[in-house]
Amino acid sequence: MVTTFAEQGADGDPNAEQSDYWNASPAAESWTSLHEDIDRQLAPLSAAAIAALAPQAGERILDVGCGCGDTTLQLAARVAPGGTVVGLDISAPMLAVARRRAAAERVAGVSFIEADAQTRAIDRGAFDAVFSRFGVMFFADPVAAFANLRAALRPGGRLTFLCWRKPTDNPCLMAPYRAAVDLFPVPPEKADPLAPGPFAFADPERVEGILANAGFTDIALTPHDEPIGGHAPDRALHLALQIGPLARLLREQPSVTAQVTEAVRDVLAAHTRPDGVYLGSGTWVVTAQG
Template sequence: MADLPAVAVHPGNRDQLRAWDGDGGAYWAARAEYFERAVARYTAPFFAAAGIGHHDRVLDVGCGSGGTTREAARRAPAGAAVGVDLSSAMLEVARRAAEREGLGNVRFVQADAQVHPFPAGSFDVAVSRTGAMFFADPVAAFTNIGRALVGGGRLVLLVWQTPAANEWFREIAGSLAPGRPLPTPPPGVPSPFSLADPDRVRTILGTAGFGEIDVTGVAEPEWFGRDVDDAVSFIHGLAGWMLEGQDDDARARALADLRRSAERHLTEDGVEFGSAAWLVTARRAA
């Protein structure tokens, strides 16, 4: 078993560290522009909900390659933005991008937000765009994030709705794993869909000390590539694990199915599938 990087994580998050600071995170880092563009349609509603002000101090949880952190820094020129993530490869991409843009009020830290010792009351806003669904103990994680916020500080999350509500997942899984149930972990297990139940989100955040909790549905096309070949290559690299256990003929049929799906979803802007998310807002108790 490979040694873990020297970053403090909760024991329950060690598998996440291995994945995000391993091959998985490296793939995301190498294709950072793709992942940023994939969810770009959510940028406007996400930042409208965050309401970041000129002097705000912003914490970006699960910042990945730092697109949201850099945008937060641009919106708070007299404040600051700190992005935290488990992936050293993605954080390096984020740092280089911030340097190219000349952003002096942004910083990136490799950390597990569930246990990282953020200074109490050091942020006005905490945000996370599809990065908050992977905690082993979400109540502990959001309690820790809440401590880092000032009284009345704002929390804004974008999290995926159920697999059934997300065409991108149905189409990919239906092509690469035909005839199998959608490969979705049970509720409560860290996964892209662990916060898909609004009632569970409200319970977690309420227990963690947040109030004024609102969960609003939003839906936008999600981008997967410039053309069919580009999208098939990108999706294969992202979800090729679904092909495990299949023989060569089955794999060939699955990839041909994926290509047909990409062809059906080719638009003037590239290959796009439907997606649905929850926009979650809350405030730390004053």
Template sequence: MTASPTAQTYQAAYWNEAGGQAWVELQGLMDGLNKSVEEAVVETAFPGAGKAVVDIGCGAGATTLAMARRLGAGGEALGVDVSQPLLELARGRAEREGLANARFALGDAQTLDIGEGRFDAAMSRYGVMFFSDFDAAFANIRRGVKAGGKLAFACWRSPADNPLAAVPTKAAAHLLPPLPKPDPTAPGRFAFADPARVQGILERSGWSQIAIDRLDAPTPISLEDLTTLSLRMGPIAAALRDADATTAAKVREAVVKALEPHVENGIIPMVAGCWMVTARA
């Protein structure tokens, strides 16, 4: 279950540079789109008021802040991420909201020492599919959770369960250099599509009482916003980095044309096809 050693380095570089900066600029859009998944994760992971929770791959902090509010002043929510720009945004949001019980740490949860048996629960919204060594990462997270403590995370199911995800890329492919062929076993968005794989990783890393349930979360979005996300994050964004203005305009036109048939009453009624995974330390 160990990926290329370069995977960890690539993820850190991406989220501290182009990917992280794009998310900072699109934070409101990202939070709004993923609100239903955020609520499901926080509800599932919540260990009780006054407890401690670690949020893996917290990004701009939406899930950490939501859990901090739920835990109350006597609790602690620690968000962990590899992206300095996103954590700076998260810290600013916590400060503005006066959430002193929300804290953030820079580091890779695969190796970062978060303390032994310190947390009552660990959670993640889309933050656990990018480790270079999944077994090592989940073993490290388990060390940070008290005996009997809960793990709860949302991850994507297969591309077939999320058909709109491929529409922009397919529409733009003829205008761009060949895009890398996705490896379903490599760290990435759909790395946990196979529930048997997830089960095996968690079992080998010491978790028990594992449950993997379908989560179909409504994520309605406007045509304009989905076009923006498609062009600013993911494979198209990487391919456009060195493209000229004419090519960029043609790509945008192709993406809009491909997404237009999916608009209903002014909105694309997208649904995130996920797994909600739970386990005990």
């Protein structure tokens, strides 16, 4: 079956802010230029989520918020022969990287769509499974978005995604930030924990409610805890300054870059093993039936 994605009526763009962030901000540039480092760091978490999905040869999978395509390509290998994987993302530059990788690696059965997962109509029942690695916490209206994704599943199709638990469970994202936050002349504003962003799905009851309201059943959230990293100290430092909450703050207040760099170097040194820098991560592997 050929999967088509029809444009919906233009009622304004509810995810315009996220669209700008993932298309035109320095963060989008960092994600595209550092995708190999990010993929390496996230590899054990991808493996856990893909194991929970248990893709089968011949299946049709939608990879939501696929970014630079790492999991899309991994899933394609798992559904071969005969399967297909569609990577869907709102970010043109990240999809450009994904398309380049798929072409360079000559991966069969993969295509990519630039679209908003919340608002773009997707062929009803076209997929056996919907998957995401950290790509579903950014919707302005999560219930509408998951209802839209559920409609893309065949009856009995399954949903599996990975999302971050709370900040204190994730030194991999927060240790550099915490080490440096007091050095900034203007303290950061307190973030709304429910606003679209990496920690929007930290609360398991909220996630269950969103999925149930979108029509999913058999909802389960399994905690997964694992140190991640594996980069040499200088590379880990570069990543911590370019990606994540600290990077965002540094872009707003670059005057303290030198002091921040030293503070982060110190905290990473305390987490350096012979095989690289490792910091704890805490995620939910979320599964449900459509």
